Amino acid sequence: MSQPTLRLNPALDVEKYAEIYARDGLVQIPDVFERPTAELISEIMETSLPWALTFLGEDGRPVKIPMEALQGAGPDLKAQIAALIQRSGQQYGFIYFNFGMVSAYNAGEPRANHPIHPVTGFLMGEEFAAFGRKLTGDDAISWADSQATLYRPNDFLGLHDDSASDEVQRVAAYTLGFTSRWRSDWGGQTLFHDPDTGDVTRGLIPRWNTLTVFRVPQLHSVAPVAPYANGARLSIVGWFRRDR
Ligand SMILES: O=C(O)CCC(=O)C(=O)O
Numbered sequence: 001m002s003q004p005t006l007r008l009n010p011a012l013d014v015e016k017y018a019e020i021y022a023r024d025g026l027v028q029i030p031d032v033f034e035r036p037t038a039e040l041i042s043e044i045m046e047t048s049l050p051w052a053l054t055f056l057g058e059d060g061r062p063v064k065i066p067m068e069a070l071q072g073a074g075p076d077l078k079a080q081i082a083a084l085i086q087r088s089g090q091q092y093g094f095i096y097f098n099f100g101m102v103s104a105y106n107a108g109e110p111r112a113n114h115p116i117h118p119v120t121g122f123l124m125g126e127e128f129a130a131f132g133r134k135l136t137g138d139d140a141i142s143w144a145d146s147q148a149t150l151y152r153p154n155d156f157l158g159l160h161d162d163s164a165s166d167e168v169q170r171v172a173a174y175t176l177g178f179t180s181r182w183r184s185d186w187g188g189q190t191l192f193h194d195p196d197t198g199d200v201t202r203g204l205i206p207r208w209n210t211l212t213v214f215r216v217p218q219l220h221s222v223a224p225v226a227p228y229a230n231g232a233r234l235s236i237v238g239w240f241r242r243d244r
Pocket residue numbers: 149157162173175189190220221222235237238
């Protein structure tokens with residue numbers, strides 16, 4: 001069977017979406033890939049990524065625990081997670097599964113010919129950067145980084161604004177949704193917060209084959225996935241960047 005071409009859906013009306021981005025600093029683009037391409041990426045995410053549980057550690061750095069190590073994990077991990085949840089009420093915190101696509105791509109892991117690498121390469125490449133420039137109007141965008149994320153019931157990403165640093169210069173955040181079935185009371189929405197009132201100005205349900213792009217810095221979070229959610233929230237997330 002021949003592989004579908006990795007490219008954005010040629011039918012996308014980028015000018016139309018650029019107007020929305022300029023007006024709102026946030027735009028959602030459905031059918032971002034042609035269906036066979038989206039199905040291929042979905043299948044890779046559902047079946048073959050070596051996920052690691054990641055959460056913000058006490059020292060402010062992410063802790064990462066490979067999925068297979070979780071089976072045998074004992075009370076120590078449970079205590080670490082309980083402490084993270086406790087801290088997240090006072091300060092920034094998160095817990096979800098991830099797979100760092102760019103570092104894996106550069107290191108040839110989990111193996112050199114893993115099917116996710118062409119996806120990472122596509123997102124790092126010129127077609128996606130050019131799309132980012134056209135969409136945001138920022139000509140300095142030179143590439144996009146990426147990580148795959150999986151949220152189970154109770155996973156969350158606390159309030160933050162994606163502020164850039166000198167080494168990591170973020171123009172806009174993007175998420176590529178690959179959640180195929182979601183109920184609107186299952187949580188997991190990407191939430192945008194009014195900094196003055198705390199009201200949620202937008203709450204975007206997890207979707208499939210949908211690209212969301214938003215200007216940063218901008219306050220946002222991922223709502224905790226409901227304990228009774230019957231599924232996982234899958235996406236690829238990253239930033240259009242101007243460093244490099
Ligand atoms: O998954 C999302 O909807 C947002 C992710 C995000 O905000 C981040 O990774 O910084």
